[in-house]
Amino acid sequence: MILRPKRELSVRELTLAAVVAAVYFVLCYFGNIFQLTFGPVQVRLGEALTVLPFLFPATAPGVALGCLLTNVLSPYGPIDMVVGTLATAVAAWLTTKMPRWYLAALPPIVINALLLPPMWAWAEAGAVNGAFWAAYWFNLWTFVAGEAIACYVLGTVLLKALPKVKFFRPMIPAVHLAHL
Secondary structure (H helix, E strand, O other): OOOOOOOOOOHHHHHHHHHHHHHHHHHHHHHHHOOOOOOOOOOOHHHHHHHHHHHOHHHHHHHHHHHHHHHOOOOOOHHHHHHHHHHHHHHHHHHHOOOOHHHOOHHHHHHHHHHHHHHHHHHHHOOOOHHHHHHHHHHHHHHHHHHHHHHHHHHHHHHHHHHHOOOOHHHOOHHHHHOO
16 A cells, blocks of 8 residues: 555645755754754754744655754764654644644744653763753753744744745745735
């Protein structure tokens, strides 16, 4: 049995998803120069793109692919490639389901906050002990702050600006245009 998407993606949508993947990676690579991508307070510039599936559902795979490419550089290794990419993929899919633009940043913040801080705490402490919980709470709050900056501040700029670009308007579902 072959599962097929509800509809085929257009060349424009596939291209947009590929560009999003590349831009996500480049933004994160650039941010890594300033220790923002994998630093103690993680403000991944590419995470601003995780709100794009609200406007352009076809970008969800591009966001996940960009995250996977970025996580190849991760100091946490293969587990970050799997867990981090899965978290971003789930968050991107949930973002497509958000009813209002101001909710588009919630899935990336919440899903990543649930999955990534425990992974980092385990990598730092190696066991569930006092050091694990200290690392967990520190990572949770610094991550949520950084993710909120990336998604709500930078992402909101994108959500408000892109519908004004003539090239992108035909790809935005009418229901979302009405709520911007």
